[in-house]
Amino acid sequence: DTGVSQDPRHKITKRGQNVTFRCDPISEHNRLYWYRQTLGQGPEFLTYFQNEAQLEKSRLLSDRFSAERPKGSFSTLEIQRTEQGDSAMYLCASSSPLKRGGTPYNEQFFGPGTRLTVL
Amino acid sequence: AQSVTQPDIHITVSEGASLELRCNYSYGATPYLFWYVQSPGQGLQLLLKYFSGDTLVQGIKGFEAEFKRSQSSFNLRKPSVHWSDAAEYFCAVGAGGGGNKLTFGTGTQLKVEL
Numbered sequence: 690d691t692g693v694s695q696d697p698r699h700k701i702t703k704r705g706q707n708v709t710f711r712c713d714p715i716s717e718h719n720r721l722y723w724y725r726q727t728l729g730q731g732p733e734f735l736t737y738f739q740n741e742a743q744l745e746k747s748r749l750l751s752d753r754f755s756a757e758r759p760k761g762s763f764s765t766l767e768i769q770r771t772e773q774g775d776s777a778m779y780l781c782a783s784s785s786p787l788k789r790g791g792t793p794y795n796e797q798f799f800g801p802g803t804r805l806t807v808l
Numbered sequence: 809a810q811s812v813t814q815p816d817i818h819i820t821v822s823e824g825a826s827l828e829l830r831c832n833y834s835y836g837a838t839p840y841l842f843w844y845v846q847s848p849g850q851g852l853q854l855l856l857k858y859f860s861g862d863t864l865v866q867g868i869k870g871f872e873a874e875f876k877r878s879q880s881s882f883n884l885r886k887p888s889v890h891w892s893d894a895a896e897y898f899c900a901v902g903a904g905g906g907g908n909k910l911t912f913g914t915g916t917q918l919k920v921e922l
Contacts, residue, residue, distance in 0.1 A: 692851075731898050731913050733912070734909040737908075745909065799844075801851045802851060
């Protein structure tokens with residue numbers, strides 16, 4: 690079990706540029722989550738996937754943001770036309786499938802995050 | 809919609825002293841409650857969770873938390889703090905059903921004095 694990995698760990702970009710982040714979940718985890726954490730705040734939910742289907746998106750996810758999980762394994766989060774307000778830590782988490790008769794909630798395992806700085 | 813309040817932004821304790829971090833939640837149904845710890849450069853690590861049953865839950869690293877429905881609280885405790893416990897602590901509530909997304913509080917930064 691190698692844990693959730695995210696790439697890159699740090700990204701510095703200029704306002705108006707596009708950026709893409711990658712998340713590799715723990716293998717066989719069918720759920721994958723994206724969160725954003727700004728300075729002094731707790732993580733905020735952005736979106737989540739079950740397998741390849743994107744099932745929920747937060748209103749925080751503006752039209753400039755798009756997330757994909759094409760084969761139900763790794764996921765990408767793209768931000769177009771970045772703004773300084775996009776500067777944050779972007780966290781990815783994954784969890785295993787719920788089992789009938791099991792606990793109603795499976796632990797989310799978090800990656801180390803990608804820190805984005807928009808100049 | 810669910811929400812979490814952590815009223816203490818910073819807390820400083822001496823090594824060996826006891827610790828209590830406060831967490832209040834708002835959620836219409838039975839909540840799924842969590843405490844996570846985040847060290848610099850590290851991802852969030854789950855300390856403990858409450859789903860149902862015994863209201864006092866034990867976690868890793870000697871932490872425990874008590875669920876009090878009447879007070880809508882889920883405070884984190886440790887009887888004797890170690891210098892390595894210095895980190896940021898987040899309380900979170902999970903929505904059940906399909907999504908299981910987490911709503912986090914703003915966090916409490918713990919400093920440990922030697």
